Amino acid sequence: MKQKQTSPVLQRLAESYARLVLAVGQHDADYVDAFYGPPEWKQEAEKEKLPLDAIKRRASAILAELRTVSPARMDEMSGRRHQYLTKQLQALVTRVNMLQGTTYTFDEESRSLYDAVAPTYTEEHFQETLRELDKLLPGSGPVSDRYSAYKDRHTIQTTQLDRVFQAALAESRKRTAAWIDLPAEEKLTVEYVRGKSWSGYNWYKGAFTSLIQVNTDLPIAIDRAVDLASHEGYPGHHVYNVLLEKHLVRERHWLEFSVYPLFSPQSLIAEGTANYGIEMAFPAAERVEFERKVLFPLAGLDPSGAEKYYQVHTIFQKLAYAGNEAARKYCDGLIGRDEAIRWLTEYALMAPARAEQRTRFFDELRSYVINYNLGEDLVRRFVESQGGTPEDPVKRWGEFTKLLKSPRVPSGLVRQTASANQRPAF
Ligand SMILES: [Zn+2]
Numbered sequence: 001m002k003q004k005q006t007s008p009v010l011q012r013l014a015e016s017y018a019r020l021v022l023a024v025g026q027h028d029a030d031y032v033d034a035f036y037g038p039p040e041w042k043q044e045a046e047k048e049k050l051p052l053d054a055i056k057r058r059a060s061a062i063l064a065e066l067r068t069v070s071p072a073r074m075d076e077m078s079g080r081r082h083q084y085l086t087k088q089l090q091a092l093v094t095r096v097n098m099l100q101g102t103t104y105t106f107d108e109e110s111r112s113l114y115d116a117v118a119p120t121y122t123e124e125h126f127q128e129t130l131r132e133l134d135k136l137l138p139g140s141g142p143v144s145d146r147y148s149a150y151k152d153r154h155t156i157q158t159t160q161l162d163r164v165f166q167a168a169l170a171e172s173r174k175r176t177a178a179w180i181d182l183p184a185e186e187k188l189t190v191e192y193v194r195g196k197s198w199s200g201y202n203w204y205k206g207a208f209t210s211l212i213q214v215n216t217d218l219p220i221a222i223d224r225a226v227d228l229a230s231h232e233g234y235p236g237h238h239v240y241n242v243l244l245e246k247h248l249v250r251e252r253h254w255l256e257f258s259v260y261p262l263f264s265p266q267s268l269i270a271e272g273t274a275n276y277g278i279e280m281a282f283p284a285a286e287r288v289e290f291e292r293k294v295l296f297p298l299a300g301l302d303p304s305g306a307e308k309y310y311q312v313h314t315i316f317q318k319l320a321y322a323g324n325e326a327a328r329k330y331c332d333g334l335i336g337r338d339e340a341i342r343w344l345t346e347y348a349l350m351a352p353a354r355a356e357q358r359t360r361f362f363d364e365l366r367s368y369v370i371n372y373n374l375g376e377d378l379v380r381r382f383v384e385s386q387g388g389t390p391e392d393p394v395k396r397w398g399e400f401t402k403l404l405k406s407p408r409v410p411s412g413l414v415r416q417t418a419s420a421n422q423r424p425a426f
Contacts, residue, residue, distance in 0.1 A: 009069050010078060010085070011254075016062050017085050017092075018256040023050040023058075024092060027099055030262055030364070034241065036206020037249075037258030052096050059093050077406060081254065084265075084407035087115050091264040106328040110367035115265035115410040116378065118324045118370040126347040129318045133349075136312055147316070147349040154309055155219040156299040164222075164299045165190060165214065168229035171290060175281045176234035179397035180404075183208050186242050188233055192216050197361040200228045202237035206258065208245060210238040218354055222291065222299050223313050230281045235400070236274030243405040257407075267368065268410045272375025273403065276383070280400060283390060284310070320373035322347035327362045327369045375410075379403070382413045385420035 018037065022045035025032035035042060050058075066086050071079040094112035098104070107117045130143050137146040156164050169188070176182070186208040196215045203211040212232045214220075230236055241260075248257040260266060282290065292306035326343040329335045335343070337359050344355035362369065383403065388396035403413075 007069050007074060007078060007082075009065070010074075010082060013062050013065055014081065014085055014254060014256040016058070017089055018259045019045065020055060020058055020062070020089075020092060021259045021261045023048065023055050024096060024099075024261070026050070027052060028095065031095065032259060033262040034204040034206075034260040035258060036204070036245070037255050052100055056093055056096050059089050059096070063089050077252075080407040080412070083409055083412055085256070087265045087409040087411070088261065091115070092261065095261075095263045106331045106367050109331075110370050113263050113265075113367065114268045114371055116268055116370065116374055116414075118321065118328075118374045120328075121321050121325060123347065126319055126322050129315060130347070130349075132315050133312065136308075136315065144345050144349050147312075148351045150312065151221045151351070152219070154222045154301060154305070156222055156225065156301075158216075160299050161192070161214075161216070161220060162190070164225045164295055165229065167294055167298055168225040169233055171294070172226070172229040172234040172281050176239060176277075179393075180235060180239060180243075180401050182239065182242060183246055186238070188212060188238050190214065197357060197364055199224065200232050202232040202241075204237065204241040204260070206245065208242050210241065212238070218351075218357065222295060222301060222309070225295055225299075226282055226287060226291070227278055230278040231274040235277040235281055235404070237270060239277075240270055240273055240404050243401070247405040248407070254407075263368070265409045268371045268375040268378070269403075269408050269413075270375075271371035272377075272379040272410075273400070275372055275376035276379040276400070280397065284314070316349065319348050320376075323358065324370055324373065326358075327367070330359065330362050331366050378410060378413050378417075382417045385417040 019041055022032060022035065022042055025035075026045055026049050063086065066082065066089075069082065071082040074082065091113045094104070094109070098109075104112065111117050133147060134143050137143065137150055139146045139149065169190070188210045190212045191214070193213045193215055194217050196213070196217070199215050199218075199220075201213045201215075203213070205211060210233070212228075214228060232238065244257045248254040260270075288307050288310050291310065292303045296303040296306050323344065326335075326340045326348065329343070330337070330340040337356075340359050340362065341352060341355040344350045344358055345352055348355070348358075350358060379400075383396060383399045386395075386399045388399035390396065
């Protein structure tokens with residue numbers, strides 16, 4: 001059988017793409033989320049300060065050349081790389097258009113930047129979930145008030161925050177390392193910060209190290225400990241970046257993976273795998289047990305309430321798309337800040353201060369919000385369509401790990417999911 005070859009052209013185009021990402025970073029401080037590649041690339045981008053129009057011309061030239069090389073003649077990984085570069089470059093052009101003043105609707109923007117469009121839900125859809133919570137939550141009055149009061153009673157005492165968070169991180173790491181081969185030198189540090197629009201952030205520094213920042217502006221409820229530890233750390237962002245560095249940057253010398261443009265399809269994969277990673281590391285029953293035995297006592301909470309708390313939490317998660325609806329209406333100018341805050345308090349059950357913080361996230365990152373919940377759903381459907389169901393953890397972690405360490409784009413995941421589901425069952 002004739003061996004399929006990796007294209008040397010692709011290697012050159014990939015480097016041009018990576019340099020172009022750094023060039024956009026000269027105009028947009030949020031664009032380059034991580035870079036640990038050759039320092040001279042960055043120095044050149046700073047020196048050259050390529051104007052936006054010139055960036056677009058170069059992007060078009062790379063895209064045109066990409067079209068001349070056929071992924072069908074490449075091995076599977078190179079084919080994926082070709083698709084990845086194409087989608088990332090198309091998103092780069094969209095971002096440059098936005099920097100030049102082009103406005104897109106929320107859905108147009110998410111399709112162009114993140115290669116996906118979130119489904120639309122009406123208020124009735126969320127009301128059904130609110131009725132379920134109404135039955136479960138103690139007290140009387142509006143569900144949003146009772147939910148806020150219930151969450152307030154499950155806040156981690158400030159003095160215990162670091163101990164709780166470190167315990168959640170250690171457990172997430174242990175559970176992930178049981179399935180994924182992590183380099184011995186991987187390392188993660190935690191910092192507590194204030195005055196941000198997000199609640200947690202992973203800054204990947206290269207050399208298998210991450211800095212996680214946790215925002216302490218608002219009280220932190222107990223569920224955030226495991227959520228943040230798994231999402232930002234293990235097997236979420238930190239592990240994703242570690243595997244890309246290990247398998248693509250170091251082993252294959254695919255240096256374009258040493259730069260991560262925030263407003264790109266890669267973000268949907270990153271946020272989707274990070275969110276799905278929470279239930280990978282902590283299947284529901286195991287999570288309740290760990291919370292009851294370890295985290296609730298550490299946080300100064302009554303462990304007997306852990307089971308009920310996660311019953312409420314599971315139902316609450318069905319409201320995740322309410323945040324997208326608020327963002328879509330707000331970004332499309334159909335509602336103002338006050339109405340967005342009302343939507344978020346009523347349907348996403350956020351306390352008013354949290355909802356206000358979220359609208360500032362909408363201002364900064366707009367359609368980025370879809371990457372979390374739609375990303376999680378796309379990743380879950382994909383992993384399960386490949387046989388990685390919760391009943392088969394070996395296959396599940398295997399598929400998840402393969403996804404983390406190869407170039408992927410959201411529309412490609414959707415296509416593969418659909419074709420796997422059409423295969424006849426034996
Ligand atoms: Zn994230």
